[in-house]
Amino acid sequence: MISTGRARTFWVKVLIITLLFPVAYLLMLSLATQWIFPSVLPASLTLDRWSTLLGASNLFGSLLLSLGIALSVATISTFAGFFSSKHLAYHPQRSLWIRLSYFPFVLSPVIYAAVLYFYFIKLDLAGSFVGVILGQLLIAYPYSVILFSGFWSERIQQIEKLTQTLGGSRWQIYRRVLLPMAQGLLLVCFFQTFLISWFEYGLTTIIGVGKVQTLTLKVFQYINEANFYNAALASSLLVLPPIILLFFNRKYLFRQRW
Amino acid sequence: MRISEQKLFNNKAEGIGILLFLVLAVLPLVLGIIYALLYSLGVIGLVSDGFTFAYWQRALSDAEFWLSIGYTFYIALATIGLTIILSLFLSLYFRKELRHGLPGFAIYVPLAFPAIVVAFLFFQLLSQSGLFARIAFQLRLIADSSVFPELVNDPFGIGIIGAHTFMATPFFTLYFMNLYRQANLKEFRQVAESLGASAFEQLRRIVVPVLLKRAFPTLTLYTIFVMGSYEIPLILGRQTPQMMSVLVIRKLRRFSLSTIPEAYITAIVFIAIIIALLTVLFKSKNFSYDLDR
Numbered sequence: 001m002i003s004t005g006r007a008r009t010f011w012v013k014v015l016i017i018t019l020l021f022p023v024a025y026l027l028m029l030s031l032a033t034q035w036i037f038p039s040v041l042p043a044s045l046t047l048d049r050w051s052t053l054l055g056a057s058n059l060f061g062s063l064l065l066s067l068g069i070a071l072s073v074a075t076i077s078t079f080a081g082f083f084s085s086k087h088l089a090y091h092p093q094r095s096l097w098i099r100l101s102y103f104p105f106v107l108s109p110v111i112y113a114a115v116l117y118f119y120f121i122k123l124d125l126a127g128s129f130v131g132v133i134l135g136q137l138l139i140a141y142p143y144s145v146i147l148f149s150g151f152w153s154e155r156i157q158q159i160e161k162l163t164q165t166l167g168g169s170r171w172q173i174y175r176r177v178l179l180p181m182a183q184g185l186l187l188v189c190f191f192q193t194f195l196i197s198w199f200e201y202g203l204t205t206i207i208g209v210g211k212v213q214t215l216t217l218k219v220f221q222y223i224n225e226a227n228f229y230n231a232a233l234a235s236s237l238l239v240l241p242p243i244i245l246l247f248f249n250r251k252y253l254f255r256q257r258w
Numbered sequence: 259m260r261i262s263e264q265k266l267f268n269n270k271a272e273g274i275g276i277l278l279f280l281v282l283a284v285l286p287l288v289l290g291i292i293y294a295l296l297y298s299l300g301v302i303g304l305v306s307d308g309f310t311f312a313y314w315q316r317a318l319s320d321a322e323f324w325l326s327i328g329y330t331f332y333i334a335l336a337t338i339g340l341t342i343i344l345s346l347f348l349s350l351y352f353r354k355e356l357r358h359g360l361p362g363f364a365i366y367v368p369l370a371f372p373a374i375v376v377a378f379l380f381f382q383l384l385s386q387s388g389l390f391a392r393i394a395f396q397l398r399l400i401a402d403s404s405v406f407p408e409l410v411n412d413p414f415g416i417g418i419i420g421a422h423t424f425m426a427t428p429f430f431t432l433y434f435m436n437l438y439r440q441a442n443l444k445e446f447r448q449v450a451e452s453l454g455a456s457a458f459e460q461l462r463r464i465v466v467p468v469l470l471k472r473a474f475p476t477l478t479l480y481t482i483f484v485m486g487s488y489e490i491p492l493i494l495g496r497q498t499p500q501m502m503s504v505l506v507i508r509k510l511r512r513f514s515l516s517t518i519p520e521a522y523i524t525a526i527v528f529i530a531i532i533i534a535l536l537t538v539l540f541k542s543k544n545f546s547y548d549l550d551r
Contacts, residue, residue, distance in 0.1 A: 012355050015348070019364040019428070022371065022379050025389070029382065037387040037403055038395040080278060087275030097279065099540055104287050106479060107532055108486025108503045111525050114510055115290030142283045170271070199372035202488035202503070216374050216489075223378055223493065232382075235375040242370035250366055 023239060029232035049233050059218060059230070063237055066198060066214040069129070073136045074194035078186060080137075081144020081193075086178075088145060089152035098149050105142040110202030112138065120207055127209035135207035136200055140193040147189050151182055195242060291529060294522040305515050313519035322498065322505070323524060327531075329499040333415050333491070334484040337422040338477060344423065345430035346466060353435060368428045373421075377493035380421040384409035410494045417494035418501075422484050430473070430480075437472050438465070475545040482535055486528070502528045 029035065030049060032042030053059050088097040104112065113135060117126065125131030156178070163173050179186070201216040210217065215238050222231035297303045298317075300310040317323050348356070348365075355361045371379075383389045391406040400406050410417035438444070446468075447460045455463070470477075491501040500508065502524055509521035539545055 008355075012352060012361055015352065016361055016364045019367050022376075023367060025382070026375070026379065038392050040389070040392050040396055080282070084275045084279045087272040088279055091272070091276065097276075099536075101279070101283055102536055103533065104283050106482045106486070106536065107287070107529065108488065110488040110503050111486060111506055111528055112287075112290065114506055115294045115522070115525055115529075116286055118293050119286075119289060138282060138286050145279065145283070199374075201372070201374045202507075206507070216372060219374050219378060220489075220493075223381070228382065231378055235378055238372055238375055239370055243367065246363070246366050246370060 023243065026232050026236050026239065029229060030236050032229060035229075049229060053233065053237075058213070059215075059234060059237070062213050062215050062218045062234070065129075065212065066216075066238075069133055069136065069212075069214060070194045070197040072133050073140050073197040074190045076133075077137055077140035077144045077193045078190045081141055081189065082148050082182065082186065084141075085145045085148035086152055089149050090157065094149075098146065101142040101145045101149075103142075104138055105146065108202070109139055109200065110206060113203040113206035117206055126207060127211040129212060132204055132208045132212045132214075135203050136197045139200075139203065140196045143196060144189050144193055147192070148182070148185065151185055156181065191245060198238070198241070291526065294526050294529075298519045298522045298526060300519065303518065305518065314523060317520045317523040320520070322500075323520070323527075325499045326502050326505045326524065327527070329415070330485050330502045330528075333418055333422070333501060334481045336415075336419045337426065337484050338481045340419065340423045341426040341430055341480075342470070342477070344427045345434055346469065348427070348431040349434035349438065350461065350465065353438065356431065356435065365428050365431060368424060371425065372489075373425065373487060374489040374493070376421045376425055377490045380417050380424070380490075381410055381493055384417050384420070385411075411496045413496065413499075415491070415495065418491050421490045421494060422487065426480060426484075430477075433473060433476065434469050437469050441468050441472060443468060472544065475539055475542055478535065478539045478542075482532055486532070 028042060028045070031045040031047065033044045033046045035042035053063075088094060088101075091097060116135070116138075120126040120131050120135065123131075125134060159177060159181075160173055163177050168176070199216065200214075201220065204212060204214055205217055205220070208214070208217070213221075215234055218234045219231050219238065222228070222234060293302070297306075298313055300306050300308060300313060352361065356365050368376075381388070385391070386403045386406045386408065388410075390409075391400065391403050394400045394406060395403070409420070443465050446464050450460045450464055451457075485501075486503055487501070488503045488507070491504050495501065495504060506521050506524045506528070509517040509524065
C-alpha cells in the first residue's frame with residue numbers, strides 16, 4: 001500500500017515536471033548566451049536580451065501591437081456577441097442561427113483568410129491594423145455568440161419583461177439588469193476572445209500580408225532566421241500573460257476555443 | 259377594452275442584432291466560398307480563360323491532393339485517439355491530485371500555449387540537435403546527432419501528433435473530470451460495486467462509455483480543429499505529405515499563378531468536409547438538445 005502511494009506521488013511529480021517544463025525551457029532558452037549541440041544546459045545566462053526588449057526594440061513594438069489588436073477584438077466581439085446573441089437566442093430560428101455560428105468558428109482560420117483575402121484587398125484592408133482586427137473578429141464574434149447563447153434563458157426573458165413593466169428603458173435594462181447578471185460570462189468571453197486573438201497566426205499572416213507584425217509572426221520570423229533565442233523570448237512574451245491570468249482565475253483559460 | 263401585449267423592445271433592435279450576425283458570421287463565409295468556387299472554375303482570377311472544369315480535373319487527378327486529405331484525417335484521428343487515451347488515464351487515475359495544489363495548477367499551464375509556441379517547443383525538443391538528442395548523446399545512446407531518429411519533419415507526422423496531443427490532453431483531462439462529477443459517476447460506480455462489478459468492469463461498462471458519449475460533440479469539434487491547424491504542421495511537417503491547410507497556402511503563394519485555382523479547390527473541399535462533419539455533429543442528440551432548447 002505504501003509503495004503504491006509512493007509510486008503515485010512519484011508519477012504526480014513526473015506529471016507536474018512534464019507540464020511545467022516547457023515554461024522553464026522557454027525562459028532558459030531566452031536567457032541563454034549560447035546553447036549549442038551537444039550541451040544539455042546553456043553555457044551561461046544573460047538578461048541582455050530581456051533588457052533590450054524594454055528599449056525601443058521591434059519586439060516591444062510587436063508586443064504593443066498584439067496587445068492593441070487583442071484588446072480591440074476582445075472588446076468588440078464580447079459586446080457585439082452579447083447584443084446579437086440575445087436577438088438570435090429569442091428568435092424562432094434560434095437553432096439555425098446557432099448552427100450557422102459554428103461554421104466560421106471551427107473553420108481553419110488560415111483557409112478562411114485565404115478565401116476572403118480578395119475582399120480584404122478590394123476594401124483596402126489587407127496589410128492594415130484594422131484589416132487584421134476585422135479578420136480576427138470574423139472568428140472571435142461567432143465564438144462570442146455561441147458562448148452567450150446559453151445565457152438567454154426563459155428566466156432572463158421574464159426578468160427583462162418585469163423590468164420593462166416596471167418602467168425600465170432599454171438602456172436601463174441593459175445597464176442595471178442584463179450586464180450585471182452576465183458579468184461573469186462577459187469576463188470569460190472577454191478573456192477567451194482576447195486569447196483567440198493573442199494566439200492567432202495563420203489568419204493574421206494572410207490578412208496582414210506580413211506587414212502587421214504581431215508577436216506570433218515574430219516567433220515564426222525568428223524560427224525562419226534560426227534565431228532560436230529571440231524566438232524563445234517572443235514565445236515567453238506570448239505565454240506569460242495567459243499564465244498570469246491563470247493565477248487569477250482558471251475558468252478564464254479553461255473554455256473551448258475552437 | 260383591448261389589452262395589447264407589448265413586444266419585447268422593437269423590431270429595429272432585433273433587426274440590427276441579426277443583421278450584425280449575418281454581416282460578420284454568414285456573409286463572409288458565403289462570399290468566400292463563392293469567390294473560391296468561381297476562381298476554381300476559371301470564371302475569375304489572374305489566370306482566367308473562361309468557364310472550365312480543367313482545374314478541377316487536374317486537382318482531382320493529382321495524387322498530392324488525395325494524399326493531403328488522407329494525411330489530414332490521419333493526423334486528426336491519431337491526435338484525438340491518443341488524447342482520449344491519455345486524458346482518460348489522467349482524469350481517472352489522478353482525479354484527486356489534479357483538483358488542487360500544484361498539480362491542479364500545472365494541468366492548466368499547457369492551455370496558455372499558442373500553437374506556434376508549441377510547434378517551436380517541439381522542434382527544439384525533438385529535432386536531431388534538440389534537447390532529447392543532446393540527452394541521448396550525453397548518455398552515449400547515440401554517437402552523432404544524425405543517428406537520432408527523425409521525430410520532426412518526419413513522414414509519419416510524429417512531431418505534429420505529439421504537439422497537438424500536448425495541447426489537447428490537459429483540456430480533455432479537465433473536461434473529463436468535470437463530466438465525471440456532473441454525471442454522478444462516483445455514485446454509479448458505488449452501485450455497480452455493490453452489485454459485484456470489479457473496478458475494471460466499472461470503468462469499461464460505465465465510466466468510459468458515459469464519458470465518451472457525453473464528450474462526443476466536443477471531441478468532434480476538436481478533431482475538426484486539428485484538421486484545420488496550420489502553425490504546427492507548417493513548422494513540424496514536411497513538404498510531402500502536407501495537411502490541407504498548409505497545402506492551400508503553399509499553392510497560393512507559389513510563384514506560378516497556375517496553382518492558385520488548385521489551392522482554392524483544396525480550400526473548397528476542406529470547407530465541404532467541415533460542413534459535412536458539422537452536419538453529422540448537429541444530428542447528435544447531446545448537441546441538438548443544446549441548440550433547440
